[in-house]
Amino acid sequence: MILQSQYKKVFLYKIDSMEKLIVIGGGAAGMSASSKARRLKPQMEIEVFEATKMVSHAPCGIPYFVEGLFDNEELFMTYTPEFFIENRKINVRTNTKVTEIDLNSRIVYAEGKYGKTKSEYDYLVISTGSKPKxxxxxxxxxxxxxxxxxxxxxxxxxxxxxxxxxxxxxxxxxxxxxxxxxxxxxxxxxxxxxxxxxxxxxxxxxxxxxxxxxxxxxxxxxxxxxxxxxxxxxxxxxxxxxxxxxxxxxxxGVEPNTELVKGKLLLGETGAIKVDEYMRTNYREVYSAGDNTESVNIVTGKPYWVPFAPVANKMGYVAGSNIGGEPMKFPGVVNTQITKYKEYFVGRVGLQEEEARKYGFHPVSATISGKTRARYYPGAKDIHVKVIADEDTKRVLGAQIVGEEEVLGRIDMMAAAIMKGFTIEDTFFIEMGYLPAISRVWDPVIVAIRKLMRD
CATH class of the missing domain: 3.50.50.60 (FAD/NAD(P)-binding domain)
Structure with a gap:
């Protein structure tokens, strides 16, 4: 047991205010939450604890750094800690690890380059991310x-x-x-x-x-x-x-980093922290956002966990908005993913076919292979598209695309369609742009949908 007298309060600066926000974790969700709260409440005192030297960082860039595509490690950060301190008046404490949270007394204990510290809060955001299995x-x-x-x-x-x-x-x-x-x-x-x-x-x-x-x-x-x-x-x-x-x-793989709050905050079916649509935990003044946080799959309506930066950023934005007094709901996820290997880009969204069966749907699918450009325009690349729908409701459940160009835009279009519950016919009539240099009159995605309609 560490005595509270061992801790001291340390501030980089002080704003006279009635409210204080503490954020644990300075990654995508944490810095989005603190930045949004700052915009809405200029006088709020905001303090971010980050165990490493980096904030607003991009783990997805590590393979490209290892490959040697860039050398400056500061490029992993969208903004530096100094930027947040000087421009957004957020007390960022890097190399400082939170060791304990007293949720009833609203106190956070930490250790780091400032020694052992103790901080009280009115609002708390847990954004501790994920950890590798x-x-x-x-x-x-x-x-x-x-x-x-x-x-x-x-x-x-x-x-x-x-x-x-x-x-x-x-x-x-x-x-x-x-x-x-x-x-x-x-x-x-x-x-x-x-x-x-x-x-x-x-x-x-x-x-x-x-x-x-x-x-x-x-x-x-x-x-x-x-x-x-x-x-x-x-x-x-x-x-x-x-x-x-x-x-x-x-x-x-990775798993939610919830060690700090196990036995204190309610965890969901996925093992991540359970929140409501406002990103609140079972403690009303405590929010959770990012890779440590459970969401809802929009397709199934069931608890789901998606550890990706775009989702984390938006979760943090929603948490910060609600803390700042501007109500906002997080709608859930459709699990949009994209990666690459050499010349191939790989995208998916929604459910895979076996996933759809697991959740009680009756999936039907169509898979096609085509080209990315008009037949007369040079440089056309191969593209492969699979679309999955529910046989009973005709709702589109998922899509997968592998190709050498224009994969991201197509998978993002399908993400919007799936998020809004489009049927096969709804998706067929999406008015996609056409330019011979980058697409075809019958886009490969629409060809797959058309095949699904016919079958």
């Missing part, structure tokens, strides 16, 4: 996790010194890491338990396309379960073989 290892000196940009410089230095690297997990991060390291000339062994890569993003038809493409550059081991990681990450033992490497990246 870990695997048991025999030593960890050559076991790596691509998770936080504050660790990216050290991570890159270590990976660049190795020649043969195993990646465990063929999801989005695993595939992006495989691209980065293969571009650096490394020998990569990608070990994945699923039947094909990106199996939690794509259905088999499109997943096979990416698996075949990745297999041209790296050694892909599909359907293998890792049993042991030995010698500090130098030996990988699976149910089908044994691999000797110089280091191992574990990319088997």
């Amino acid at each position: 870990r695997l048991p290892t025999e030593g960890e000196d050559r076991v790596f996790y691509m998770h936080h940009p504050a660790e990216a410089v050290t991570l890159r230095q270590k990976l660049w010194s190795l020649n043969t690297i195993a990646i465990i997990g063929g999801g989005i991060l695993g595939v992006e890491a495989a691209e980065a390291l293969s571009e650096r000339g490394k020998k990569v062994i990608l070990i994945h338990h699923g039947k094909y890569l990106l199996n939690k993003t794509l259905d088999a038809e499109l997943g096979k396309i990416i698996t075949d493409r990745v297999s041209r550059d790296v050694e892909v081991k599909i359907g293998e379960a890792v049993k042991e990681i030995k010698q500090g990450g130098r030996t990988i033992v699976t149910d089908k073989g044994k691999y000797e490497v110089e280091g191992t990246i574990v990319a088997v």
Whole structure:
């Protein structure tokens, strides 16, 4: 037990006010929440605790940093801590970790470069993000996790010194890491338990396309379960073989970082913090936003968890708006994802076919392959589209696209259609733009929808 007398109050500056907001976590959600609250309540005192040296950071950039596409680690941050302190008058405390929260007394205890501190609040936002799922290892000196940009410089230095690297997990991060390291000339062994890569993003038809493409550059081991990681990450033992490497990246997914509030705040079915549509927890003055926070799937109406930056930013914006006195609801998510491997872009939104069955729908689907440009315009690329709908209601449930160009715009269009509950026919009549250089008169997405209508 740490005595409260050990703590002291420290402020970078002080605003005379009647209210104080504390934000735990300076990532996407935390800085969006604090910035929105500041705009609405100029006199509110706002304090952000961040355990690392970075705020407003972009973990999605780590594979590209490892690849060597940029070198300045400050580019991971949209704005620096100094920007928030000087321009938005937000007390940002980097390298300061919150150790305890007393929800009944509304006190936050922290330790860091300011020593041990104690701060009272009127409003609290929990935005502690996610943490990587870990695997048991025999030593960890050559076991790596691509998770936080504050660790990216050290991570890159270590990976660049190795020649043969195993990646465990063929999801989005695993595939992006495989691209980065293969571009650096490394020998990569990608070990994945699923039947094909990106199996939690794509259905088999499109997943096979990416698996075949990745297999041209790296050694892909599909359907293998890792049993042991030995010698500090130098030996990988699976149910089908044994691999000797110089280091191992574990990319088997993430989970909500809720250690600070377990037993204090209500957690949802997904293991993330349960909130209402205003981002409030079971304590009315305590909000939660970001990768540690549960949402609702708009398609199913069921609890859902989506750890992606666009969702986190909007959750934080909604929390800050409500704290600032401007009521706003967060509608839920449709799980829009996009990634890339070399020349291929991969997008999905809504439900996969098996997911749809799990949630009680009767899915029907159509998959087509086409070109991205008019037949006479040079440089057309291949594109593959799958659309999923409910046989009973004709509502569009999901879409997946793999192609070499113009994937993002199409998947975003489908995200809007699914979010608003469009039927197959509604989607068919969306008035899409047409330019021979980037599209066709019958857009590939509409061709897939038309096939679904006909079938």
